[in-house]
Amino acid sequence: MNTPLIMIVGAADTGRAPLTAALLRRMLLQRTIDVRVESAGVLGHDDDPASPDALAVAEHLSLDLSAHRARSLSADLVDAASLLLAVDRGTARVARLRFPQAEARIHTLGELAGRDRDIPDPFKMQIGPWLIYAQEIERLLQQALPRIIAFLPQVLTAPPDSKPPAPLPVVAEERRAAAERTAQLLDLMTRIPGIVEWSAAREQIEITIALAQARQAGASDLVAAYGALLRAALALTPPVPGTAHLAALRDAIARLEQPITSEDVGSLSARLGAWSTLA
Template structure:
């Protein structure tokens, strides 16, 4: 089973939403037994629930984040993942500093999923909605859905053990 890991800061908004979006895609395609999807944060408080706004947006989309508990990224978990998708360039850099020699499997979500470089030049990161309104979370969700869907298309067409990008 291949392992896909989404990373953000606190693991209560972006990466947790990306995780449930990816799981839904796998279920819809009958591939849930082929890929293990998880999420973590680089500065998470372990056990924290998803933010209320993330839970509300997920519910509106038919997804469930009520049982989510934040967890921290660990060097072991990062090494075990076949692909690591971060929400920002800074997250990517931090991971590559934390665990040397894994940079060949660490990408920002947009970098991995974008059709062209121009698409992400002016806006390479998924903005953090933490503390914002439900409307801002909904915008974040829509952006995540677009890029996670593309990332899953790309990841699923790769053979296990093949280069990630």
């Protein structure tokens, strides 16, 4: 039996669509589910590479889109796909109008995740919004995964002789120690306000982030994306941070003692939305 195909449908197939495909591909591979995940667009940007912003955020997420080339959604691709997963409702509407025979197989990511949500197109935005939207895409994929798998003719796992997924690697002692020291410093600042100048503490946090990113613990360690979000948190922290900001930074820095997972990145990304409300 042929390997099932999931087709991610985007607008130009240069940003959200290839990024979503790469995230879903990795997610299924980690679960040893044998499925092809590809992408195509409805606007006809054939042979265009992934956008520079998509390439940059993919690198932060330990993904590689350098070989990606956009293509148009065709009747052959539609017929071959078990599921056509559109990045937003507008794209899904276009796909349904062009290929009405496949309407039952065309859904948005928000629909399958049980959310009334479309991820905005971050075209020409800075890397921060791209990272935030990429992490939201990953969370929606996780929520939608059982329904995505239900569209497949059968769940095909990897052959019995395949190697199991590798365990999370061990973090270098230098990174672990730096994260522990900085977390302890922030904890001291929460308990004894004014004991350390914020400028000095902030410099120490920046050094710890840079060290952690330089000591990535393997491809599954999402420390690059996590570090970018930590820097965004620093930018949002007031010149005289309160104990809530210090405690939140302490908890976030402490996570650097272990390999960073997608859940860690998603949690910090979600917390950034309320960062300015911390006392």
